[in-house]
Amino acid sequence: MKKFLVLFVLTFLFFTPQSNAQPSTKDTAYIYGRMIGDDTLVGYFYFTHKITKNSAEFIYKKNLDKDKGKTLNSRYYNCFEADSLYMENFQVFQFEENHLYSLIPLIINGSIQLFHAKINNRDLYAFKKDGYKAEFTKQSFKKQIAYLLEDDADLLGRVKRGEFGYKDIEQIILLYNESHPMTPVED
Numbered sequence: 001m002k003k004f005l006v007l008f009v010l011t012f013l014f015f016t017p018q019s020n021a022q023p024s025t026k027d028t029a030y031i032y033g034r035m036i037g038d039d040t041l042v043g044y045f046y047f048t049h050k051i052t053k054n055s056a057e058f059i060y061k062k063n064l065d066k067d068k069g070k071t072l073n074s075r076y077y078n079c080f081e082a083d084s085l086y087m088e089n090f091q092v093f094q095f096e097e098n099h100l101y102s103l104i105p106l107i108i109n110g111s112i113q114l115f116h117a118k119i120n121n122r123d124l125y126a127f128k129k130d131g132y133k134a135e136f137t138k139q140s141f142k143k144q145i146a147y148l149l150e151d152d153a154d155l156l157g158r159v160k161r162g163e164f165g166y167k168d169i170e171q172i173i174l175l176y177n178e179s180h181p182m183t184p185v186e187d
Contacts, residue, residue: 030064033082035074043067045080047103055089056102074103088115090126090135107170110177112148114170125169141166152176 030044035058043062046069050057055075061067074080079088080103087103104126108114115126125136129148136144142159149156155176158164164172 030061031082031085033080033085035060035072035077036079036081037077039076041072041077045082079103088113088126088128088133090115090133108173108177109182110173111180111182112173112176114173116170127173136166136169138166145172148173149176152179155179 030046032044033042035041035045041060041062043060044064045061046059048057048059048071053073053075055073057071057073059069059071061069074089077089079086086106086109088106090102090104102117102124104115104117104124106113107116111129113128115128117124126133127136127144127148134144145159146156149159149172155172159172
């Protein structure tokens with residue numbers, strides 16, 4: 001009971017509460033796309049900003065006009081793809097054996113992908129490189145950036161000398177991606 005109470009309080013502190021009501025304007029509230037996981041869904045999605053079962057919930061409709069909508073949990077999916085939005089699922093908080101997951105939008109694509117969300121006035125950054133993904137934290141920034149920039153001694157040196165710091169994450173990733181373009185996948 002104590003663990004549940006602590007997890008509930010921390011969830012409340014980290015995530016801004018939003019309205020629980022379904023949107024009234026279907027055309028603007030739902031986004032057409034694909035939620036990719038073991039059971040990939042294609043259709044219309046509404047992100048409720050509610051946390052249930054330790055992750056963000058969403059409403060899925062295969063057809064806007066006929067479906068009532070099914071409330072699902074994002075922890076069982078890897079990512080969401082739409083024409084103008086891409087989000088991946090990240091573990092953003094851990095308390096003992098409990099994990100909290102959230103879909104975070106991609107803001108920089110390249111050899112290093114950078115994801116960003118503003119949660120309760122807190123900037124949350126996460127990254128993905130060579131299949132490895134994690135949340136950036138101020139406490140482990142130097143270790144994480146050393147891993148990400150291990151093949152760019154010049155940029156890593158600039159970070160170590162203090163030219164760039166945690167507040168410059170976006171600029172660091174942009175500079176890295178400019179000099180390390182993504183390699184196209186060959187068929």
